[in-house]
Amino acid sequence: MQFNEFYNGRTGLTVGVNKVLFSEQSPYQKVEILETDTWGNLMTIDGMVMLSEKDEFVYHEMLAHVPMFAHPNPRRVLIIGGGDGGTAREVLRHPTVEHVDMVEIDETVVRAAKQFMPGVGDFNNPKLHVHFEDGIAFVDKVTEPYYDVIIIDGSDPVGPAVDLFSEKFYQSCYRALTSRGVISSQTESPWVESYHPAIRKLFRSLDTIFEVSRMYLAFIPLYPSGMWSLAYASKGIHPHDSEVMDRVVKGTTSMDDALRYYNPEVHQGSFALPGFVREVLR
Amino acid sequence: MQFNEFYNGRTGLTVGVNKVLFSEQSPYQKVEILETDTWGNLMTIDGMVMLSEKDEFVYHEMLAHVPMFAHPNPRRVLIIGGGDGGTAREVLRHPTVEHVDMVEIDETVVRAAKQFMPGVGDFNNPKLHVHFEDGIAFVDKVTEPYYDVIIIDGSDPVGPAVDLFSEKFYQSCYRALTSRGVISSQTESPWVESYHPAIRKLFRSLDTIFEVSRMYLAFIPLYPSGMWSLAYASKGIHPHDSEVMDRVVKGTTSMDDALRYYNPEVHQGSFALPGFVREVLR
Numbered sequence: 001m002q003f004n005e006f007y008n009g010r011t012g013l014t015v016g017v018n019k020v021l022f023s024e025q026s027p028y029q030k031v032e033i034l035e036t037d038t039w040g041n042l043m044t045i046d047g048m049v050m051l052s053e054k055d056e057f058v059y060h061e062m063l064a065h066v067p068m069f070a071h072p073n074p075r076r077v078l079i080i081g082g083g084d085g086g087t088a089r090e091v092l093r094h095p096t097v098e099h100v101d102m103v104e105i106d107e108t109v110v111r112a113a114k115q116f117m118p119g120v121g122d123f124n125n126p127k128l129h130v131h132f133e134d135g136i137a138f139v140d141k142v143t144e145p146y147y148d149v150i151i152i153d154g155s156d157p158v159g160p161a162v163d164l165f166s167e168k169f170y171q172s173c174y175r176a177l178t179s180r181g182v183i184s185s186q187t188e189s190p191w192v193e194s195y196h197p198a199i200r201k202l203f204r205s206l207d208t209i210f211e212v213s214r215m216y217l218a219f220i221p222l223y224p225s226g227m228w229s230l231a232y233a234s235k236g237i238h239p240h241d242s243e244v245m246d247r248v249v250k251g252t253t254s255m256d257d258a259l260r261y262y263n264p265e266v267h268q269g270s271f272a273l274p275g276f277v278r279e280v281l282r
Numbered sequence: 283m284q285f286n287e288f289y290n291g292r293t294g295l296t297v298g299v300n301k302v303l304f305s306e307q308s309p310y311q312k313v314e315i316l317e318t319d320t321w322g323n324l325m326t327i328d329g330m331v332m333l334s335e336k337d338e339f340v341y342h343e344m345l346a347h348v349p350m351f352a353h354p355n356p357r358r359v360l361i362i363g364g365g366d367g368g369t370a371r372e373v374l375r376h377p378t379v380e381h382v383d384m385v386e387i388d389e390t391v392v393r394a395a396k397q398f399m400p401g402v403g404d405f406n407n408p409k410l411h412v413h414f415e416d417g418i419a420f421v422d423k424v425t426e427p428y429y430d431v432i433i434i435d436g437s438d439p440v441g442p443a444v445d446l447f448s449e450k451f452y453q454s455c456y457r458a459l460t461s462r463g464v465i466s467s468q469t470e471s472p473w474v475e476s477y478h479p480a481i482r483k484l485f486r487s488l489d490t491i492f493e494v495s496r497m498y499l500a501f502i503p504l505y506p507s508g509m510w511s512l513a514y515a516s517k518g519i520h521p522h523d524s525e526v527m528d529r530v531v532k533g534t535t536s537m538d539d540a541l542r543y544y545n546p547e548v549h550q551g552s553f554a555l556p557g558f559v560r561e562v563l564r
Contacts, residue, residue: 002292004296006296006298008298008319008320009298009318009319009320010284010296010297010298010319011296011297011298011318011319011320011321012296013295013296014286014288014292014293014294014295014296015292015293016288016290016291016292016293036291036293037290037291037292037293038290038291038293039293055473057558058556191337191501191503217501219473219499219501219507219508219509219556220508221473221507221508221509225501225503225508226501226502226503226507226508226509227501227503227508259557260556260557260558260561261556261557261558262556262557263554263556263557265553265554265555266554266555266556268551268554269550269551269552269553269554270551270554271547271551272545272547272548272550272551272552273547273548274340274501274542274543274544274545274548275541275542275543275544275545276339276542276543279542
């Protein structure tokens, strides 16, 4: 048995599947967990790869640590989506963190991940508060600056995640952020042309709303093309400020062997954009 | 019709194919050109992707410009393999270049590329000299320093390219290099475990033979996992020396719109290695 995710025509990823461990149609989407021949257990939503046990560290480290180290003292963190728990796990490695709200619309995702990807989440951590609600409505209710970091860990801009690419949503995030607030978000592959309009629109919104906004990249082998873009935006902190870099060097050293992708060189290097990627943003 | 390249079990890349344009068993390997639904024409050798018309610029720019800008005055360049002509095309953008020897063992590769990927090579350039010979034997005959830059543009370490990963071959390259000589080579995906021993052995050889050796990375969507590693080595020039970076800034500006991946930020950022990649080299 094989799983396919085609990002264009009949072109894309193929993964050998030993068996289907979980398959459930929730009110929002179809959630499946497949035991694969190469990548451990793999979660898909509506036929799109979300994460595998073997490659999830890349996405979660890059989505979490770039904004978390950029902020000088992140105490309250909001994660929109992220039901598998991997982003929260990385956020919780930061000793300054006091409170993490994780707002996942679909409890099926959390249930499936807890049962079939037990190494991914850190759900027993008392600082982590899981809410099964619509993330956009959740942020809308936060009418005063409250969160130091907001991480948007949503799926592709189809289905329930489509509004996570809207300007209105990022305006709500801005309002909910404290004065030195930082956000990150996943923003699809620059190689997949059908996503170019959504990527361009999102970065234009960030440019308009935030004082600083930048794209950065990560190698994610199970996402279409293996090249994935992420967004960084803040109320003024540049991701490569020398103070930020000092924190990255000190913080990654103290996290010791927990990190398998992110490090100070990667923090800097991931913001280097090839010419054709810059073109997508133009 | 679909083309598959599995790097483990039944896991890998799938590409939609409209038709087979070329298929020939040469004395060395099976060379095919497929018209695909997404990536233009695609060349495979023994069932492994070599390049597509739409993504080849990444590999060729990164393999060529990193060593070419590192050298202060590259006049004579040797390319081992590279029969499609893309690496030579990028090398020939450098105005200092006087003579390029391209040593491709298999004339079938050149013939197929000329016919079905006419935009890739610059075969009519009078500075380019194509030799249909074994690249390893060719370098062995160069017993005195002659080339400023040597680029190893071979296929995977199986079949005719296996010796391109040997220590002996890199010793020959070292001997053939002038006093400030630089080399680059493709060195497989750090995500594919079956290649780890070959990658590790190659970088240990470079460490032993050259004064400077480093790995760098590029996003290549049609190679296994989309993360590809390359080797840089030199007789003393560090790839991020300030003189090198000055040349990169000046040179890429004058190349204008020809470059679609490589730029000064990418030259630096591509040497940032994630933790799990560093582990492969240990």
